[in-house]
Amino acid sequence: MVGIVGYGVYVPRYRIKTADIANVWGADPNIGKALGVFEKSVPGPDEDVATISVEAARNAIKYGKVDATKIGAVYVGSESHPYAVKPTGTIVAEAIGCTADITCADYEFACKAGTAAIQTCMGLVKSGMVELGLAIGSDTAQGRPGDALEYSAAAGGVAIIVGDKKPVATIEDTVSYTTDTPDFWRREGEDFPSHGARFTGEPAYFRHVGEGAKSLLRKTNTTVDDYDYFVFHMPNGKFPLSMGGQLRIPPEKLEDGLVVRSIGNTYSASAMMGLARILDIAEPGSKIFMVSYGSGAGSDAFVIKVEKEIEKHRGEVPTVDDYIERKTYVDYSVYAKYRRKIVALG
C-alpha cells in the first residue's frame, strides 16, 4: 500500500520570543499564552525555502535509506518560493542527487501546498508512473511588522518520500475540501500577505478543516475513537485545540502534534511538522488523522497508520524535537535584520 517510506524535517536555529515582539509593539506581553505561540523560528540570513527544503529532503532520504536516483517526482509546496518564476524544485532535486529523468514543479496553496504535493505523489506512485515521489512543504513565512501574523509566521520544512515498498507508515485514505474563500492572500509583488482578520476563523479555517475531517470520517466509516493522534494545521496554538473541541476530540490526542507553541506556524510545513513529530514517537499500529489547511481555501485530510517498519529507521536523522531544542535566541533588531525588514538595508 502507498505510504511514507521516509521523512525528514528542518527548522532554522534562530528563535524569537513572542513576548519580545509584543514588547516592540506595546502589545500584551502575555500574548504567547493568548495565541498558544511562545516562540517562533526565524530563518538565518542565508536560509530560504530552497535551503530549508534541501535540508529536510536530505534527512528524508537518509531516514528512508532510499536511493535518490529512484525518485521520479519532486514537488515543493510553499508560499515563499525564492523566485516568482523559476522553480525551487529543480534546485532541491539537483542538490539531493536526483536524475534529470524526473517530473518536477512548485506548488502554492497557502499553507497546504505540501499536503497537496503528497496527494499528487500518491497518485503517481499508485498509478505506477513513478517508484518514489518527494513531497515537500517548506516556508519562510512573512508577517508585516506590527501585524498579528508577525507573532506566528515562522520557518521550517518537511519532506516526505512517498512509495509503496516497505512504508514506515501507510496512507490509508485522503480527501480534500475546497472552496473559493478569500481569507488570506498576497498579491504579486507584495512583500507581506493581507488577511480578513476574524474572517480567517469560522468561515475559513474551521469550516474547511471541520468539513475535511468529517468527510474523511464518513468516507472511512470511522469515528474519533478509532484514532490515537490528531494533527490539524496550526496557524496558532488555539485554532487546532478549538477545532478538536468542535469535533469532540480528547485534547490529549492533539497534544503531541502541537509544535506551533515552540516554533510558530511553519505554514506549508505546519501540519506536516506535527505529523513528523508524531511519527518520531508513535508506536507501530498507531492511527493518525491529519488535516492540513490552506487559505483561499481548502483542506487535505489523511488517515495514516504507523507500520512496524518504522522501528528500523529511527535514530538515523534529527527528530523534530532535536530541531526544536537546537536554538539560539535573537532579539527583535536581529530578527528585523535577518528578515530584511530594515528598509535602509535594501
Place this chain on the structure above:
Amino acid sequence: MTRRVAIAGVGISKFGELWEQSIRDITLEAGMLCIFDSGIRGGDIDAICIGNMSAGRFTGQEHLGALAADMGGLGNIPSYSVEAACASGGAAVRQAYMAIRSGEHDAMMVLGMEKMSDVTQTEAMNTMSVASDWEWEGLGGATFPALYALMARRHMYEYGTTEEQLSLVTVKNHANAAHNPYAQFQRPVPLEVVMRSGFIADPIRVLHSSPVSDGAAGLVMCSEEKARELTDTPIFIEASTQASDTLALHDRKSITRMDSVIISSREALKRAGLEMDDIGVIELHDSFTISEIIQMEDIGIAKKGEGGKVVEEGVTQIGGKFPVNTSGGLKARGHPIGATGVAQIVELVYQLRGEAAGRQVEGAERGMAVNIGGTGATSIVHILGR
C-alpha cells in the same frame, strides 16, 4: 394629535458575523418577518423608514429606502433612511411614530440594519469613529473605546466605580443573551474571564465592549385602529422623545453623565404620565459597560455615582426591580449600529407580549428603551406599554 401609535408586528434576523448574507438578505429577512408577525398585507404599508448609519462605507450601498421598497415588492410608496450614528434605529422608530401620530401615514414598516463585517477591522473602526467629533476627536485618534475609557476613568475617580462592576454588567448581559436565540453571543461568561480579557483602552477590556456585528430588525407600526384589526396583542408607544448634547466629549460640563439621556428620559416619563417605578423592563445602550452604568443613573434607577453598586445588588438582573438588557444588550445581542435601536424595541415587544422565553420578565406592563449616538450626543427614548 391624539392618535395612539401601535406596534403590530416585529421581526429580527440573527445577529452576528453573517458571512454568508448581504445587507439585502438581512434587510429582506427582518422585513418579511415583521410583516408575517403583524399579519398586515403588503399593500397596506404606506411608507418605510430605515435606520442605518453607514451602509455606504460598510457595504458600498446607499439609497436603502428605495432598495427596501424594491426588494420587498412594496411598489411606489415613500421609503427613506435616517442617520443618527448608533441612534439611527431609534430615530427611524421616532420618524414613523411622528408620521403615524400626525395622520400622514396609517401603517409603516421600520427597519434598522447594518452589515459591518464586510470591511477590514481598521475600516470598520474608522467608519464608527466618524460618529465622534471628527475634527476634534476622531482625527486626533480618539476612538470610541478611548472616549468611553475617559468616561469610565472619571466615573471611577469621582464615585469609586470598580473594574469588577464594569465586568458584572457583561456577566449579566451574557447570561441574558444565553436565552435569546437572535443574540450574537448566546453563552454566559464568568466574571474572572471578563476581568482577564485584554485591554482595548484601559480600563475598558474586550469583554466590556460591544462587538462588530451584522444584523437587521423590523417593526410594523400603525394607528391604534389598524393595529386592533391586525392583532389581539398590540403594543403601544406611550412616548417618543429625543435630545441632543455637544458632539465632543470635552465640551460637556461633566463626562460622567449624559445630559441628553437625562432630558429625553424625563420628558418621556412626563409625556407618558409615568414614573420610573412604573417601568418593568428596560433596554439601555451598553456599547461599553460603563455606558449602561451611566445611563442607569441618568434615567434614575440608580443614584448618581451608584450605578455600579446597583448592578452588584442585582437590581438590573431578570428578577430584580429594574431588569436591564434582557436581550443581552449591545454587548451580547450584538451591535449592528443601525439595527440596535429597532432591536431594542423588538425585545421590549417580546417582553410585553410575554414571548421572551427563558428571559421573560413576569408581569411587565411597560418598557423603556434608551438608544444613544456617539458618547451621548444623541439620545432617543421610547416608552412602550401593553
